[in-house]
Amino acid sequence: MAKQEALRTEQMDAPQGFRTRPLSPYVGLEILGVDLDRDLDPETIENIRAAWIDAGVLLFRGCGHSTEAQMRLSRCFGELQPSANKELNLDSNPYLLNLAYDPNSERAWTATLYEVGGQVRAGWLGWHWDQSFVPRIVRGAVLRMIQVPAAGGETGFMDAIGAYDRLPESLKKRIEDLEIVYEFVRIDETERNRFGFPKDLRAIRKADVSALKSKEGITGNEFPPVVHPLVITQRETGRKVLKLSPMHSQYILGMEPAESDALLHELADHLVDPRYAYFHTWQKDDMIVWDNWRGIHCANGVPPECARHVQRTTIIGDYEFGRYLDPAHEKDAPTNFVYD
Numbered sequence: 001m002a003k004q005e006a007l008r009t010e011q012m013d014a015p016q017g018f019r020t021r022p023l024s025p026y027v028g029l030e031i032l033g034v035d036l037d038r039d040l041d042p043e044t045i046e047n048i049r050a051a052w053i054d055a056g057v058l059l060f061r062g063c064g065h066s067t068e069a070q071m072r073l074s075r076c077f078g079e080l081q082p083s084a085n086k087e088l089n090l091d092s093n094p095y096l097l098n099l100a101y102d103p104n105s106e107r108a109w110t111a112t113l114y115e116v117g118g119q120v121r122a123g124w125l126g127w128h129w130d131q132s133f134v135p136r137i138v139r140g141a142v143l144r145m146i147q148v149p150a151a152g153g154e155t156g157f158m159d160a161i162g163a164y165d166r167l168p169e170s171l172k173k174r175i176e177d178l179e180i181v182y183e184f185v186r187i188d189e190t191e192r193n194r195f196g197f198p199k200d201l202r203a204i205r206k207a208d209v210s211a212l213k214s215k216e217g218i219t220g221n222e223f224p225p226v227v228h229p230l231v232i233t234q235r236e237t238g239r240k241v242l243k244l245s246p247m248h249s250q251y252i253l254g255m256e257p258a259e260s261d262a263l264l265h266e267l268a269d270h271l272v273d274p275r276y277a278y279f280h281t282w283q284k285d286d287m288i289v290w291d292n293w294r295g296i297h298c299a300n301g302v303p304p305e306c307a308r309h310v311q312r313t314t315i316i317g318d319y320e321f322g323r324y325l326d327p328a329h330e331k332d333a334p335t336n337f338v339y340d
């Protein structure tokens with residue numbers, strides 16, 4: 001633990017094979033002095049992984065400039081998940097997802113646009129951890145910036161261990177054994193997300209999801225309701241996590257609706273408190289890895305005329321906290337998809 005605590009302050013010597021610098025007072029760590037364009041030695045890999053477990057979010061800036069560098073970094077954190085959506089894959093690499101917004105594409109002309117904070121945004125996404133609407137969520141992901149947008153495009157990160165620690169003791173006790181029911185909320189139904197979302201969020205144009213479905217072969221009803229605990233323990237450290245994904249959360253299992261709504265509003269507002277967030281302004285080839293079992297993230301989106309392109313790899317793991325509300329669905333559990 002002493003080693004992990006030490007990582008929170010800037011270290012100019014490099015006993016672990018790199019230097020570190022906090023990204024913000026409450027979230028994340030920048031790793032400096034790692035060359036991801038070359039193979040890493042086992043000790044450096046182990047130390048990068050330890051820093052990831054400690055900090056939850058790591059930034060690598062100027063450390064690597066290629067797909068190979070991103071793959072090398074991604075494999076430090078576990079096995080990777082191939083994507084089922086060939087529309088988004090690189091042909092040469094099933095593990096690499098292209099997440100691009102091109103204002104001149106047909107897809108952009110039909111994308112959902114939101115107005116939030118007085119600005120129109122494409123690609124806006126509220127606070128969440130990935131895949132709350134399935135039982136077994138991915139371990140994490142690595143994003144690499146390919147095309148920096150002319151404006152906007154920041155990604156927000158929040159630490160849910162710190163958020164748990166900031167809860168009053170009485171609330172910690174109250175939520176210890178509670179569970180939340182999640183249901184998938186489509187991008188054209190964002191108003192169904194009631195907890196922790198900006199009060200002024202307004203969809204000014206909704207994507208034609210049914211057209212996208214038929215075009216991209218996406219079938220409906222893949223995501224029946226699931227249940228996740230509200231508090232989990234980080235297995236490597238024993239620290240507790242406020243394991244709430246505001247996006248897609250519906251109600252607390254077994255609780256009266258009014259009481260459930262009040263508690264989820266209180267917890268979500270606490271969790272997304274902007275004083276504790278880190279918003280990353282991207283530079284080309286920045287790579288960020290997050291621990292999806294621990295923190296939440298969000299996307300500020302871009303002005304509709306601004307292109308943005310990132311490549312993503314996804315890390316899998318043996319998450320075992322979630323389940324279907326109806327156990328009969330267990331046999332149909334999807335293992336591979338691209339929504340988050």
Ligand SMILES: [Fe+2]
Pocket residue numbers: 128129130297340
């Ligand atoms: Fe996400």
